[in-house]
Amino acid sequence: MYRRFLKINSLHNYIIKREAGHSKWANIKHTKSLKDDQKAKLFTKLSQQMKVAIHEGGSANPNSNLKLEQVISQAKRSNMPIATIENVIKSTQKDKTQMKSFTFEIKGPGHCIILCEICSSNITKTKQEIASIMKKHSCRYSESGGRHLFDYKGVIQTELPASLSGKSDDDILEIATDHAIECEAEDVTLIDKNSLQFTSDSHSFMKVQKNLAQLEYNIVEASLDYIPVRQVPLSEDDIEICSRFFDKLSNMDDVVGIYNNIA
Structure with missing residues (x-):
């Protein structure tokens, strides 16, 4: 069974496959070609993030x-x-509308925690719209919060450098670990034969990327993500509800990131 989940903060579409009898969200696969409507939504969310960055960064x-x-x-x-990026920056300088970012903490089915990042000029209105969707999916805003159950980290996926091609997995990880230390990354994992994933402190996120580029790592994607400290197993029914809930959220223009601690 396939369930679609738009992981917006990393700015790409992912397919999450759950095999029969399997209890985890697993086998995440990158979809390299986005349809026109998906690309339009992606660019809209990127534009919003740029506006927020300009207003908040001054x-x-x-x-x-x-x-x-x-x-x-x-x-x-x-x-x-590039022309679109430049136009967004120019129009934001002229536009007096203030875009703000906010992260809602949501308690989902089976006591899972969902973090929903938004960029909006009217946070109250967006909160009400999300509340309407939550009512239909056994979710509610968390009174006790939930962000403390996640680490905020930089996640950087790279292609395997030519210098590591053909080496064994152990050799690749040994060399990549040395590179991670040199680049001031916190950790590195081998995703498959062709790609590695580095994690970093959020404050050194851009520095790590630049250091990796100097070591001839081609960065495929990079994002600041909320990574769960502990994961919560859900029943098949609760996972189905969460899947539908994520679909509804991902279709909202104001939503730019969805994170969860589902095992």
């Missing part, structure tokens, strides 16, 4: 606005045209 210059630099880097990897 500058439209990515050289002096780290958050804006991060979003622009993500936009370029998502093949957003």
